[in-house]
Amino acid sequence: MTDETPSPASAGAVATARAVTKSYPGVRALHGADFEVRAGEVRALLGRNGAGKSTLIRLLCGVETPDDGTVEIGGEPLAAGGVRRATELGVGTVHQELSLVPQMSAAENLYLGAWPGTARGIDHAAMRAGAREAFADLGVTIDPDTPIGELPLAQQQLVEIARALRSRPRLLILDEPTSALAAGETDIVLAAVTRVAERGVGVVYVSHRLDEIRRVSDTVTVMRDGAVVETAPVRGATTAHIVSLMLGHEQDRAVQRTDNAVDRSGTPLLSVRDLSVPPKVESVSFELYPGEVLGLAGLMGAGRTEVLRALAGFTPADGAVAIAGTPVARRTPGAMKNLGVGITPEDRKSEGVVPLLGVSENMVMSWFGGASRAGTVLPSRVSALGRDLVDRFSIKTARSDTPIVNLSGGNQQKAVIGRWLHAQSRILLLDEPTRGVDVEAKAQIYRIVRDLADGGAAVVFVSSELEELPLVCDRVLSLRAGRIDGEFTGDDITLDTIMAAAMAV
Structure with missing residues (x-):
């Protein structure tokens, strides 16, 4: 070059x-x-x-x-x-x-904000004809009357491209x-x-x-x-x-934490065999042991989130999953939570927190054990548990009943992780746990993850910032196009090897 x-x-x-x-x-x-x-x-x-x-x-x-x-x-x-x-x-x-706009047709989205009109209003016939011509220019056939939300993602993307091309x-x-x-x-x-x-x-x-x-x-x-x-x-x-x-110079920087001796001789805490989530994930298999932090590396769209959501029971999937050696016949969010599986979602704002509820309520909502009596949740106990969790995870807030939306991204994320620890989860699936948080909060989250592993929990750690994986993981799997195509341990867990695997042809 x-x-x-x-x-x-x-x-x-x-x-x-x-x-x-x-x-x-x-x-x-x-x-x-x-x-x-x-x-x-x-x-x-x-x-x-x-x-x-x-x-x-x-x-x-x-x-x-x-x-x-x-x-x-x-x-x-x-x-x-x-x-x-x-x-x-x-x-x-x-x-x-x-x-x-999912409810609008492909033609309406193509002309969004600039619909052709007549004295009587929108000229739907002209709009449909223009849409057919625009799609034909891209070499594809899309029914102009189909609502966007009913089209495959690839065709939705093509409608976006056609709209950008409409002004030549x-x-x-x-x-x-x-x-x-x-x-x-x-x-x-x-x-x-x-x-x-x-x-x-x-x-x-x-x-x-x-x-x-x-x-x-x-x-x-x-x-x-x-x-x-x-x-x-x-x-x-x-x-x-x-x-x-x-x-650049970072590839020569051997940024690695001290090796953690994970005992892989016993029964895995989590065993996954031929997990498939069509069309994004195909035949993914791995084991996760007590005390281990397993990184799942891959570019956006590689299937990382789909794997985690399937393991947490949110997405139907084929394949076999076992917890501590016992097969899980029915994977639903409630069943997986009861088996000790917790997940911090990629989209923290819309899926991870209830914005207007207090920090305490957000942290105990997955398990009200210790906060209820005779089936009734007691606000005083929620507050007491919340204060203990806020102190334990060093969450910066003046009051534990402060609406969680008022906290920084890093403190919100620590609260979401703390929720699953309060729920006594032993398998943590962390999807982009440091997205949108500052440097100090990142370091705190790394420490929380390592402390969880040291306490016997098992963690799957997904991050688009590949440089994080050498800092916190004992083992890293490379995921490409929905398949695992590489495994790294020990001295092989470096930024350049992980990135090369993720980007490789």
């Missing part, structure tokens, strides 16, 4: 960023970054969380303006014109989270467009991206999946610590080199 130094006069450039810098309070997100995309080019954009990818995208689509440097679309300065100016100059963006942009930005898709669905989206580029549209394709990048991209830009470190052709780019660019 060779460095590319973009030129302001580059022929066919549809988007150019020159020496752009962007800072937020306490964070320098971009510094001196150069970036350029040409007509008909698919440019992959890679980097770890916090590398600056999202900030660069926000500058290109007009959501943010740079503190220094310039952004041009089609040779015209974007300046401070915002999203409207970017759209007028020809930028279309498809964000990672779908922005569709010269630049299309796709942020992790396949992260929630199964392998077969991904092929449909990649074919559409190739078709778009063949029409002369420049595409910025953000993804961590190198197999997709090799199939659809012409060039790749790698970012690290707010800077562009290299741009080069995809052909010949090895996984090892890309990982080394993403990690």
Whole structure:
């Protein structure tokens, strides 16, 4: 790979960023970054969380303006014109989270906010005809009258792409467009991206999946610590080199905690055999022993959350599960909770807490043992238990009856974990337990996890921040496309080995 130094006069450039810098309070997100995309080019954009990818995208689509440097679309300065100016100059963006209305039809979503009309109102016939044409341009057939919520995820993603293309942009930005898709669905989206580029549209394709990048991209830009470190052709780019660019000096840093001697000679506390959650997870098998923290590594969409939700009984799944050697015939949330399985969900705000209830109530709600008498929950006992749990987990709150929504993300997360310890769970399934929390809270959560393991509990630890896994895990399994394809123990649990496995073709 060779460095590319973009030129302001580059022929066919549809988007150019020159020496752009962007800072937020306490964070320098971009510094001196150069970036350029040409007509008909698919440019992959890679980097770890916090590398600056999202900030660069926000500058290109007009959501943010740079503190220094310039952004041009089609040779015209974007300046401070915002999203409207970017759209007028020809930028279309498809964000990672779908922005569709499930109850509306595919055609209505395609024309959302700009429905064709007549003197009598919305011209539904024109809208349907335009939708059929837009979907045909992507090489797919979607019934314009079908409610979006009834379409497969891949087709929902294509409706998003078609909506972004409706204004005939010269630049299309796709942020992790396949992260929630199964392998077969991904092929449909990649074919559409190739078709778009063949029409002369420049595409910025953000993804961590190198197999997709090799199939659809012409060039790749790698970012690290707010800077562009290299741009080069995809052909010949090895996984090892890309990982080394993403990690920089950190790949040489042997960040590992002291080895914990896990006794794996006895009966596993959790045994999983051929667990399958179609279409995302296929034949996952592993054992989890008392005192062990098992990391589950993988990129977004690899099937990590689906595995945890299936084990907690929230998602129907095929395969066999045993707790302490006893097979579990019926897996429901209540049955798994009674067997000692607790889960902290990925989406803490909507699934992990009841926002307006107090901290005490949130922490005892999974098990009212010790807080009730003769079947009646006693507020005084809830408060007393809550105060003890708040002290035990160092939760920062003036009062234990403070609504949990008023706490920081880190303190909310500690309360969710504490809830399952109060419920006497012996198997903890932690899905993104440090997402959205500060550095101090992260360190406290690591310590809580290790203390749980030292006390004989078993933990499955899922995190998109792969650098966390060497700090807290005794063993790490790599999950790709719904299958386990690697296992790391001891000195092999390093950031570069885990990331290389997660991104490998």
